[in-house]
Amino acid sequence: MTVRVAAAQIAHETSAFSAVKTDIAAFAASGIHLDQDVIETARDTNTEFGGFITGAAVEGFDLVPLLAVWATPSGLVTAEAIEHLTGLLRDRLRRAMTEGPLDGILLALHGAMVTEIDDDGDGYILQTVREIVGPDVPVVATLDLHANISPRMVELADVLIGYDTYPHIDMAERAEEAASVLARLIRGEIRPTPALRKPPMLPTSQRMTTGRMPMRALMERAYVIEEDPRVINVTIAGGFPLGDNPDAGFGIVVTTNDDADLAAELANELATEAWSLRDGFLGGVASFEHAAELINSLDSEEDVNMPVSGPLVLVDIADNPWSGGPGDSVELLRFLFAERVKGAAIALVRDPEVVRQAIAAGPGGKIAVSLGGKTDRLHGDPLPVQAHVKLLSDGRYINDGPMMTGLTVDLGPTALLLCEPASGPSAPPVEVLVTTRAETPVDLNIFRCHGMEPTRHRVLGLKGKGHFRAAFEPIARRVVLVEGPGTTGADLSRLTFRKVRRPIWPLDPPEAIGFATEGI
Numbered sequence: 001m002t003v004r005v006a007a008a009q010i011a012h013e014t015s016a017f018s019a020v021k022t023d024i025a026a027f028a029a030s031g032i033h034l035d036q037d038v039i040e041t042a043r044d045t046n047t048e049f050g051g052f053i054t055g056a057a058v059e060g061f062d063l064v065p066l067l068a069v070w071a072t073p074s075g076l077v078t079a080e081a082i083e084h085l086t087g088l089l090r091d092r093l094r095r096a097m098t099e100g101p102l103d104g105i106l107l108a109l110h111g112a113m114v115t116e117i118d119d120d121g122d123g124y125i126l127q128t129v130r131e132i133v134g135p136d137v138p139v140v141a142t143l144d145l146h147a148n149i150s151p152r153m154v155e156l157a158d159v160l161i162g163y164d165t166y167p168h169i170d171m172a173e174r175a176e177e178a179a180s181v182l183a184r185l186i187r188g189e190i191r192p193t194p195a196l197r198k199p200p201m202l203p204t205s206q207r208m209t210t211g212r213m214p215m216r217a218l219m220e221r222a223y224v225i226e227e228d229p230r231v232i233n234v235t236i237a238g239g240f241p242l243g244d245n246p247d248a249g250f251g252i253v254v255t256t257n258d259d260a261d262l263a264a265e266l267a268n269e270l271a272t273e274a275w276s277l278r279d280g281f282l283g284g285v286a287s288f289e290h291a292a293e294l295i296n297s298l299d300s301e302e303d304v305n306m307p308v309s310g311p312l313v314l315v316d317i318a319d320n321p322w323s324g325g326p327g328d329s330v331e332l333l334r335f336l337f338a339e340r341v342k343g344a345a346i347a348l349v350r351d352p353e354v355v356r357q358a359i360a361a362g363p364g365g366k367i368a369v370s371l372g373g374k375t376d377r378l379h380g381d382p383l384p385v386q387a388h389v390k391l392l393s394d395g396r397y398i399n400d401g402p403m404m405t406g407l408t409v410d411l412g413p414t415a416l417l418l419c420e421p422a423s424g425p426s427a428p429p430v431e432v433l434v435t436t437r438a439e440t441p442v443d444l445n446i447f448r449c450h451g452m453e454p455t456r457h458r459v460l461g462l463k464g465k466g467h468f469r470a471a472f473e474p475i476a477r478r479v480v481l482v483e484g485p486g487t488t489g490a491d492l493s494r495l496t497f498r499k500v501r502r503p504i505w506p507l508d509p510p511e512a513i514g515f516a517t518e519g520i
Contacts, residue, residue: 002062003059003060003061003062003103003104003183003186004061004062004064004096004100004101004102004103005056005061005062005063005064005102005103005104005105005106005179005182006064006065006066006092006093006096006102006104006105006106007038007049007052007056007063007064007065007066007105007106007107007108008065008066008067008068008089008092008093008105008106008107008108008129009038009048009049009067009068009069009070009107009108009109010067010069010070010085010086010089010109010113010125011069011070011108011109011110011113011144012027012070012071012073012077012110012112012113012121013073013110013112013113013144013146013240013243013322013323013324014073014074014075014076014077014112014113014114014115014121014242014243014324015073015074015075015242015243015323015324015325015487015488016075016076016114016242016243016244016245016498016499017075017242017244017324017487017495018073018074018075018076018242018324018325018326018487019075019326019375019376019378020074020075020326020375021074021075021076021077021078022071022074022075022076022077022078022081023078023080023081024078024080024081024084024085026071026072026074026081027069027070027071027081027085029071029072029410029412029437030069030070030071030072030410031069031410032067032069032085032088033067033068033069034066034067034088034092035065035066035067035092036065038065038066038067038068039053039063039065041068042068044406045172045404045405045406045407046169046171046172046402046403046404046405046406046407047171047172047175047404047406047407048108048142048171048172048174048175049065049068049108049175050171050172050175050406051171051172051173051174051175051176051178051179052106052108052175052176052178052179054172054175054176054179055106055175055176055177055178055179055180056179058176058179058180059179059180059182059183061104061179061183064096064102066088066089066092066093066096067085067088067089067092068108069085070110072321072322072437072438072439073321073322073323073324074324075324076114076115076116077113077114077115077116077121078115078116079115079116079117081115082115082116082117082118082121082124083117086124086125086128089125089128089129090128090132093129093132093133094132097132097133102133102137103137103138103186104137104138104139104140104182104185104186105129105133105137105138105139105140105182106140106141106175106178106179106182107125107126107129107139107140107141107142107157108141108142108175109122109125109126109141109142109143109144109147110122110143110144110146110147111143111144111146111147111148111149111153111162111237112144112146112147112148112239112240112243112248113125114243114244114245119245119246119247119499120150120152120153120245120247122141122143122147122150122153123150123152123153123156126139126141126152126153126156126157127152127156129156130156138158138182138185138186139156139157139158140157140158140159140160140161140178140179140181140182140185141153141157141159141160141161141178142160142161142162142163142171142174142175142178143160143161143162143163143235143237144162144163144168144237145162145163145164145165145166145168145208145210145236145237145238146166146205146208146237146238146239146240147162147237147239147240147251148237148239148240148243148245148247148248148249148251149196149198149235149237149239149247149251149253150247151196151247154194154196154253158185158192159178159181159182159185159192159194159232159233159255160194160233160235160253160255161174161177161178161181161233161235162174162235162236162237162253164210164219164222165210166205166208166209166210166215166238166466166467167209167402167403167442167466167467167468167469167470168403168404168467169402169403169470171404177233181232181233190232190257190258191257191258192232192255192256192257193255193256193257193258193259193260193263194253194254194255194256194263195253195254195255195256195260195263195264195266195267196251196252196253196267197251197252197253197267197268197270197271198247198249198250198251198252198271199249199250199252199271199272199274199275199515200249200275200501200503200504200505200513200515201239201249201250201274201275201278201281201504201505202239202241202248202249202250202492202500202504202505202506202507203238203239203241203249203250203278203281203282203506204241204281204465204489204490204492205238205240205323205465205466206284206285206317206465206466206481206489206490207280207281207282207283207284208238208281208466209466209469213277213280214274214277214278214280214281215236215238215281217273217277218236218270218273218274218277219236221269221270221273222234222236222270225254225266225270229257230256230257230259230262231254231255231256231257231262231266232255232256232257233253233254233255234252234253234254234255234266234270235251235252235253235254235255236251236252236270236274237250237251237252237253238250238281239251240323241492241497241500242323242324242487242488242495244495244497244498244499244500245499245500246499246500246501248499248500248501249500249501249504250271250274252267252270252271252274253267254266254267254270275515278505278506278510282490282506283490284481284490285317285481285482285483285489285490286480286481286482287482288335288482288484290480291314291335291480291482292335292339294312294478294480295312295314295339295341295459296339298312298458298459298477309477310455310475310476310477311454311455311457311458311459311460311475311476311477312458312459312460312476312477312478312479312480313459313460313462313468313472313473313476313478313479313480314332314459314460314461314462314480314482315461315462315463315464315465315468315479315480315481315482316329316331316332316461316462316463316482316483316484316486317463317464317465317481317482317483317488317489317490318331318379318483318484318485318486318487318488318489319331319379319463319484319486319488320440320463320464320465320488321350321438321439321440321463322439322440322464322465322467323465323488324487324488325379325438325463325486325487325488326350326375326376326379326438327348327349327350327435327438327439327463328349328350328351328372328373328374328375328379328438329349329372329373329379329380329463329484329485329486330349330371330372330373330380330382330383331379331380331484331485332346332461332463332482332484333346333349333371333372333383333385333419333430333432333461334380334383335482335484336427336430336459336461337420337421337427337430338427340425340427340428341427341428341430341458341459342428342458343428343457343458343459344428344430344431344457344458344459344460344461345430345431345432345433345447345452345454345457345459345460345461346430346431346432346433346460346461346462347433347441347446347447347460347461347462347463348411348432348433348434348435348438348439348441348446348463349371349372349432349433349434349435350372350434350435350436350437350438351371351372351374351434351435352412352413352436353369353374354367354369354371354415354417354434355412355413355414355415355434355435355436356413357369358387358389358392358415358417358434359392359413359415361389362389362392363389363390363391363392364388364389365388365389366386366387366388366389367386367387367389367417368384368385368386368387368422369384369385369387370382370383370384370385371383371384371385371387371419371432371434378485378486378487379484379485379486379487380484380485380486384421384422384423385417385419385420385421385422386419386420386421386422387417387418387419387420387432388417388418388429389415389416389417390416390417390418390431390451391415391416391450391451392413392414392415392416393413393414393415393416393449393450394410394412394413394414395410395411395412395413395414395435395436395437396408396409396410396411397409397443397445397446397448397449397450398445399442399443399445400443400444400445401442401443401444401445401470401471402470402471403442403443403467403470403471404442404443409439409443409445409446410437411433411435411436411437411439411446412435412436412437413435413436414433414434414435414436414450415433415434416431416432416433416434416450416451416452417431417432417434418430418431418432419431419432430461431452431457433446433447433450440463440464440465440467440468441462441463441464441468441472442464442467442468442470442471443471444471444472444475447460454472454475455475460472460476465488492506492507
């Protein structure tokens with residue numbers, strides 16, 4: 001008998017502090033893929049839908065793709081956008097049901113979407129699906145490790161399966177797991193009983209990478225728990241503070257097979273351990289002064305002929321596009337000019353206006369521009385530069401590193417500029433990738449496809465938090481995180497939270513919280 005499973009993706013990580021609303025054009029910029037186009041786009045990629053395709057083949061599903069869409073993190077998803085996207089989902093889901101019974105649903109969500117009409121955007125999507133398919137059709141959803149998991153999401157899905165890795169190199173693997181769990185549900189082999197715990201923690205993500213403490217300890221414990229045949233899945237989500245809603249922050253879901261008491265016991269254990277490790281999520285950010293000392297030490301190493309290899313990778317976490325930063329801060333460039341750093345390259349500065357000026361000048365042309373700082377003043381001021389146009393491109397390349405392998409990235413029209421200060425003391429030129437769209441660099445091809453070999457630079461300037469590590473850490477002599485002005489860094493005191501539950505650490509002292517694992 002044919003097993004028909006519908007699959008869909010609507011994903012966004014929303015920063016309530018971003019001045020840039022996420023409208024339908026923002027989703028369209030990443031591509032709104034419908035029906036069979038989803039399969040053609042996602043096949044053989046390390047993405048959730050890539051995993052759904054593989055998992056469906058393994059389990060013998062007749063996979064019915066509905067839609068796949070996501071947008072670069074930014075501000076609140078507009079009412080028009082979420083209503084349009086859920087309308088596409090409703091129409092295609094109803095059409096699929098008229099063509100024959102659906103045995104199950106696979107969803108690829110993020111878990112930290114906030115919309116103008118619902119603070120729990122992912123709960124809203126799950127509710128949309130449930131209203132159509134009813135309570136008896138099993139629904140399994142994947143989540144990002146930075147999901148702000150809500151009780152509503154747990155209630156509406158049969159099983160939630162979060163990524164195990166940050167950087168997220170297991171997207172396809174977790175989606176394959178979701179297909180396997182859905183197959184067991186369809187065969188009636190399991191009866192999921194989830195327990196959600198939300199320890200009062202709102203950590204930022206610069207020290208949330210799963211290969212390092214403290215998250216490594218929690219994930220290792222989760223793996224041990226999952227070896228118990230009574231346990232279906234353990235999901236540990238560090239959360240996304242910038243969502244600024246009551247569900248923002250750490251979340252743990254343990255799903256057992258018809259054993260609510262065991263699920264509660266294990267979830268309590270993990271929540272208690274997370275709370276005990278909370279201080280390990282703090283810090284990890286250097287001052288710009290310390291970064292200058294490290295860069296200057298490169299000269300000393302080279303002067304005494306010490307063996308050196310790879311660039312120093314300098315990462316500004318305060319303007320991370322994948323946390324909702326606008327991507328147009330020029331603080332890294334300002335710093336490199338001030339320190340007179342040689343052999344440096346930056347990816348990226350979003351500035352469509354400057355890209356248009358570069359296109360008008362053409363390759364080899366020279367332009368005097370005010371670069372960056374155009375979205376707001378929260379991320380610093382523009383920087384006057386003189387620039388030589390080295391290269392123009394359509395901004396498209398394909399990831400071939402460990403994260404989102406095979407996925408096409410579209411930066412929009414892009415210019416590689418060789419920039420020098422327009423006034424004041426002279427400084428060595430810096431190669432700057434100036435783009436139309438903001439993206440977080442997670443793959444070496446962002447440089448290589450624009451005529452730069454990252455391993456041959458002394459310093460690489462990036463904007464990110466942790467995802468860059470998958471591709472860039474293996475080539476780096478050293479990685480240094482810094483925090484310029486901006487909304488996406490580690491210093492939450494810069495932000496005015498309005499909706500997060502209080503008290504919560506680190507906004508409030510531990511002694512004011514009285515943590516207990518009393519359940520959802």
